[in-house]
Amino acid sequence: MTRAWALPVLLVLSGSVVAAELVSGGNPGAAAALLPVFVILAGVHSPLMFPRPISTLEARRRSAADGRPVVFWRPGCRYCLRLRIRLGRRARQVHWVDIWRDPAGAAVVRAANDGDETVPTVVVAGRPHVNPDPAWVRAQLPPSP
Missing domain, CATH: 4.10.860 (DNA Excision Repair, Uvrb; Chain A)
Known part of the structure; x- marks a missing residue:
């Protein structure tokens, strides 16, 4: 921490x-x-600046239940910050996992990136996407009420 x-x-x-x-x-x-x-x-x-991070296990459980993306991030990452800002209020609809707080999250990111801890790594329906366009991530979210 x-x-x-x-x-x-x-x-x-x-x-x-x-x-x-x-x-x-x-x-x-x-x-x-x-x-x-x-x-x-x-x-x-x-x-x-980010919504409260949760564990990888909890993020996977929640994502399986609601279909929302899981974002693996770390503080100080300008690309994570860009994603967070561009998502705006909808950022709260995404499940955030801080890889510096959660070793299992860091392992998921390394497995998806050939051993590198490249963030943001967004997992949608079990498939990792490295540093995706924020508009694409927004499109993966359910419609706002």
Whole structure:
């Protein structure tokens, strides 16, 4: 779990150091403008940006019951972030598995990608799709009510 928070914490600490340097250099306005940028970047790259991840076993069970895709992802992945943002509110309809929290999820991704942990890997009806177009993933979801 700490690995998932490493990048966000690093971004906040880096932003704090840069802001402190700007303040000590007599430029508090620039520091006040720059620090929120680092905090926003940390939030976007944190696990908070994604729906709560579940285990591979639970995701497979739920997917078998409702037919929705399973997305294997990891924090800090820009392609996962792109998928999450492009899915918008419909992202909550997908089953998300964080491969850094779930070793079984990492194994599924490695099996689908010749040993690489390439994410996002989306499993639909038992077939893995590596970094699919977000529009295609959206098309795999049931219609919105």
